[in-house]
Amino acid sequence: MTRRQWKQVVATPFAAWAALALGIGLTCGYALMGASPFKPAIALAIAACQAAVSAIVFMRLDRASALVRFAAVSGVLWLSFLFILSFCDYLSRAYPP
Amino acid sequence: MSAQASAPQAAPGDEPSYLDEGHSVASWIFSTDHKRIAILYAVSITVFFFIGGAAATLMRIQLFEPNNSFVSAAQYNRLFTMHGIIMVWFFLVPSIPTTLGNFLVPMMIGAKDVALPKLNLTSWWLYVGGAIFTIVCLIGGGVDTGWTFYTPYSTLYSNAAVLSAAAGVFVVGFSSILTGVNMITTVHMLRAPGLTWFRLPLFVWGIYATSLVMVLATPVLAMTLLLVIAERMGLPVFDPRFGGDPVLFQHLFWFYSHPAVYIMILPAMGVISEIIASEARRRVFGYKAMAVAMLSIAVLGFLVWGHHMFVAGMSPFADIVFSFLSFVIAVPSAIKVFNWTATLYRGEIRFGAPMLYALGFLGLFTVGGLTGLFLASVPVDVHVHGTYFVIAHFHYIMVGGSVSAYFGGLHYWWPKITGRMYLEWWARLAAITMFLGFNFTFFPQFIAGYLGMPRRHFVYAPQYHLYNVMSSTGAVVLAAAYLLPLFYLGWSLVWGARAGANPWNATGLEWLTPSPPPKQNFARTPRVDNDPYDYHEPETGPTQADQPPRQPQGGVA
């Protein structure tokens, strides 16, 4: 294996994994930290960052065409339609859940 | 006639057609040839069309009299449910995309097959798997929840075969998803050299837009049905006794099921554009707007589902949002109707069967679409929700629209698919009979519904008797119109005149190949240099000023 290959094949993915592991540590730490604010939001934000790292490095979106990148985000975009319009109903209901 | 592409084709008889590549059953049901898979689907959906039609027939017999006892209430519930499930998921959703789409999209883009042929075959086998679950459900007495599976009835109270019905639709949903993935990839990746996006035939745009909807909507249905199955097996999700919300089921269900109606109409719109352009010898008016309109319908279709839930318990704010968006989505559909009409203007119209179906589509789709606007208005919908007005509205679009387009496309491409010409006068008779029978069946339902006749009831108040008699009588005529093609199309397979490569003298790459085409479609990949629908120079037509001088009829005395 050449030096370039080592960096490409082993070192870069390993660095990405280290970022994921850091994310796991942070999210567990914050969750276990007692009455801290915005727990669900922070946990999901960290998960989203981990997903982005995985998608870019492990799933090679760094090298992909614009079309493939659009396909990659289209699911999330469409899911947002479901969430936004459903919660548009829920959040504007007059009666308590 | 300006040639759209140049590719020397093998003379008929040089290469065997796709129909002659193997005659065993195995060569058909394990074939990865998109043309054979299209035929497999066509046979499958036809079987289910007649099963679903049988359910409708029994319903219309029951509804001939206000207090009829041809079937019981419980049986009636199962009839309308199975009619809906079968017609939506086992006939309409697959119809044009898997039959005409599978057959024609690769040919129209100059490819040898779809992008993922083995996945294509897998899609058909998944359809068969879903069909088996549904047959099991039918044998088990059917389901009585309505095709909409609303909770808590479907999950907690129904004693019918809900699990097998939900499983059947779940499986056939994956067939849909994989077909969508295949078509999207095919259109992006396998276009012939020179075939840019805005040179694609509108049928390809239609299938592409449909596939986007299939891919993004169906997974939500799959999960929703899985949750129905889960709740039926003891895992509460929507059960209000444990904090769940039945309206959440409706949000999830309609997030798919509204876009599903666009899955059912977009391919039909593509077919109509092809037929009108060819049979009127005109370029499609506003081609780019037509393509963009189909994409807009596909995207906007995801934002309007709440209009099915105006009386379900959503907040008034949500009602207004969904109502507004539902009005917006009428715009691209209307643009298409105007453009089809403009395409016909100054055309040299050939009133063959395909054009008759297309003209029927224009009228019936317009009525259906306009009544959709009534339903988008919350105050009107509060009055007519759950009545026959809604039933008439969606049948005008799905049957008057999609089924007419399917039959039109079937006739238009019949020579290409089978290599035979059908009997023209019988086909015209079927088309006209269908138009008349359809209107007799469904127009009275608008009136009955507006006057208050509820849907899904096996008996009704005596004041609706006349409309129901008209509707049931019309259904007899409609049934005859659906049965006729079985005979003359079947006849043509054996005794029909052999078709040439391009019997309609149309543009479009599929007409370059022999009829029926060989397995590989094209001997060499064509190269495309022209726009589609090159029937005349762009922006032309004889104007009043260019008319030659005319003589009066008589002389001076």
Added chain:
Amino acid sequence: MSQTGVTVREPWPDARREETGLQFAMWVFLATEVLFFGALICTYAVNRWAHPAAVREAGRHAAFAYGLANTVILTLSGLSMAIADRAVKEQLGALAKACLWITLALGTAFVVIKALEYYKDISDNLWPGPDFALRGAGARPFWSFYWVATGVHAIHLTIGLGVVARLLVFAHRGSLVRRVPSMTISTLYWEFVDIVWLFLFALIYLVGRT
């Protein structure tokens, strides 16, 4: 079409177009999976918004140690799969094969730990049946979500194990380095299953922890 010994499937005109096309097709499929799991997460979101206290209480009973172990295992398997993918593209067959074995082993470990966790959950009466341990509106829907979400995820993971096993068959025949598109789409699928777990971890195991 085998200048480098690469096999091109019908109807693709060349290897490069096939690779891009299959990669694109798999991403389109993954978009459908986002909506599939996303619909489920929508039910969770509505339940948590409607009954926050009950969900926090219900989440306290999730087996944190098992969940954390599985998260670490799955991210490691994502690393090994990614290395295998890149190794195949660099024609390093031996490294790819070793990493595929590691991925298979880690994935199997996940399934085993999950099964043990299910056994523990059932013993703790966390199946929302008549013996359900918790009270209050919103508790049962949380645990219904748990069983459906982790169950569907486990099914996806098991399918992934089959996908990895198929690649190992190619690797042992020596043909893996010629089948770059297969490796690419298998990696995309495996990494996606990982990503889903990262979200499930946040939604199930980090709720109500103090």
